[in-house]
Amino acid sequence: MLASNILLIYTDQQSSRLTYIINTLFQGEATITSNLIYFNTFTGQRINYSSTEITGVTCHIYPHGILIENDIKPQKINIFEWKNKPAFFQTDGSIPFDLFAAAFYLITRYEEWLPHETDELSRYKPEQSLAYQNDFLQFPLINFWLSKLKEELNMEIKYQFSFRPSFDIDIAYSYLHHSSIRNILGYFKDLLNFKFTQLAERLQVLAGVQRDPYDIYDWLHLLHESLELKPLYFFLVASNRNSLHKNISPGTVAMQALMIAHSKKYTVGLHPSVVQKNTEQTLQKEKKLLENIIEQPVKHSRQHYIHLKFPETYKALVDSGIEADYSMGYPQINGFRASYTKPFNWFNLATNLPTSLMVYPFCYMDATAIFHEKKTVLEAAKILDEFYSLHQQYGGVFIPIFHNNFLTKQPAFIDWRNLYADFLLKHCTR
Structure with missing residues (x-):
């Protein structure tokens, strides 16, 4: 029997994606089981992560589906508010969205694996991200979700x-340790652009007068x-x-x-x-x-x-x-x-x-x-x-x-x- 201070999560559909996100979010504080008898007799905090209601379990997260998929494909996302903050992958349950699936989507940068626009260096443009478009780019939304979930479960919250x-x-x-050609070209560039302060700085550094x-x-x-x-x-x-x-x-x-x-x-x-x-x-x-x-x-x-x-x-x-x-x-x-x-x-x-x-x-x-x-x-x-x-x-x-x-x-x-x-x-x- 697991210690009662460990969170137990029941699922009827195990997957590598679910295991990963649970390990990432709870860092050893939670474990997953598909044994319904064991889950029902467990004395600690529990989450029912399945599409079936379980009597006596107050915390129910209804799966969205992305965590049991094996491919990468566009996901339908509608933003709504939970605890006055954005959430998505809305489902039926005491927690009104699949928090684990949403966290997985954000942490894995799922949207960056999908077709997207890039800048001149072939980098992803943040303006097309879910976080930017819904005003949570400057806020660690997953941390917030997790803190509220732990409050619902009355779990001790440890912040390291x-x-x-x-x-x-x-x-x-x-200036130092660059090639002579670069410093000569830099000298004339400063001169032609009337950057006399930089010109004097370069000469003093190369002469050993200034650091x-x-x-x-x-x-x-x-x-x-x-x-x-x-x-x-x-x-x-x-x-x-x-x-x-x-x-x-x-x-x-x-x-x-x-x-x-x-x-x-x-x-x-x-x-x-x-x-x-x-x-x-x-x-x-x-x-x-x-x-x-x-x-x-x-x-x-x-x-x-x-x-x-x-x-x-x-x-x-x-x-x-x-x-x-x-x-x-x-x-x-x-x-x-x-x-x-x-x-x-x-x-x-x-x-x-x-x-x-x-x-x-x-x-x-x-x-x-x-x-x-x-x-x-x-x-x-x-x-x-x-x-x-x-x-x-x-x-x-x-x-x-x-x-x-x-x-x-x-x-x-x-x-x-x-x-x-x-x-x-x-x-x-x-």
């Missing part, structure tokens, strides 16, 4: 919260160590330089020294190149390169420009031995892409099975706030605080994304640098 800042090192240095503006690593180290934080760093090691890949060559002594130094203090991950073909081949090549430089396995990744496509990206990560990915968010709009704050295993809808890849969602990126949403610093600070509070309220790992080149002392970014420091001092000072 943690915070871990992360950095994408797309351009490690602005490279993007070299903020010592400042970050001191800040993080004083607050006992362990950030994540993702390095772009693209071999070919172009408009999307502007980092200095991973073959330079300076770039390798930077990556090695960080790997000795923090978790270092790969920032895979944006490629349209041979995704897995490029990924494996870059992963091996980074591993050879830092002399340790690389198990973490985040896609450059959040270039995330289903199922190609995650399949390539799994096949390459990546264990954790941090790309589950939108580059165009800050918010909850999967409507959930907690890490979860990626479910491959093509095979209808969960995988070993752990997905860590993010909901805030500085580049998104600055360039896409065009927020002021005050507006961005408010959003950052709100997302932090939502994670505190509902649990999960808050992993905002920052870039070294947007936290400089340069006039355009000094306020964003101060925003980051102020945010840490506000929330992480003990």
Whole structure:
């Protein structure tokens, strides 16, 4: 007999999809049975997840059907309100919708497996998502549903919260360690465009009079160590330089020294190149390169420009031995892409099975706030605080994304640098 503090869920139609979503949502607090006699004699909290009413069971979720399907097809979705928040897959039951099916639809990014529009980088456009169109993109709706379900069941609600800042090192240095040709061309470009401040900055850095503006690593180290934080760093090691890949060559002594130094203090991950073909081949090549430089396995990744496509990206990560990915968010709009704050295993809808890849969602990126949403610093600070509070309220790992080149002392970014420091001092000072 199971302990009575475990939630027991009855179903007359077992499936890999149902097992996955129950394991993801309840994380060991619930189990599934098809044994009706056992279910009826169980003394703990129970949910009847079937189309048949069971006497004495007050919590009944009537199945929608998507969890027993094996294919991927368009789903009819009508939004209604439950507990003053959006819900869908409405059915008959004490809970008026199939909460498990709706959560599965959102977490697996089911809608992104269906035909959709893409942007210039072949990325999914968030404006066509259910969350954006129904005004819950900035809210972790699945967490809310689950909290209300547990209240209905009178279950103890445990919220485990943690915070871990992360950095994408797309351009490690602005002037130093780049090729002479690039600096010469940059010099004349600044001159022709009358950018005399940048021209003087370049000359002073190259002359050794001034620190490279993007070299903020010592400042970050001191800040993080004083607050006992362990950030994540993702390095772009693209071999070919172009408009999307502007980092200095991973073959330079300076770039390798930077990556090695960080790997000795923090978790270092790969920032895979944006490629349209041979995704897995490029990924494996870059992963091996980074591993050879830092002399340790690389198990973490985040896609450059959040270039995330289903199922190609995650399949390539799994096949390459990546264990954790941090790309589950939108580059165009800050918010909850999967409507959930907690890490979860990626479910491959093509095979209808969960995988070993752990997905860590993010909901805030500085580049998104600055360039896409065009927020002021005050507006961005408010959003950052709100997302932090939502994670505190509902649990999960808050992993905002920052870039070294947007936290400089340069006039355009000094306020964003101060925003980051102020945010840490506000929330992480003990």
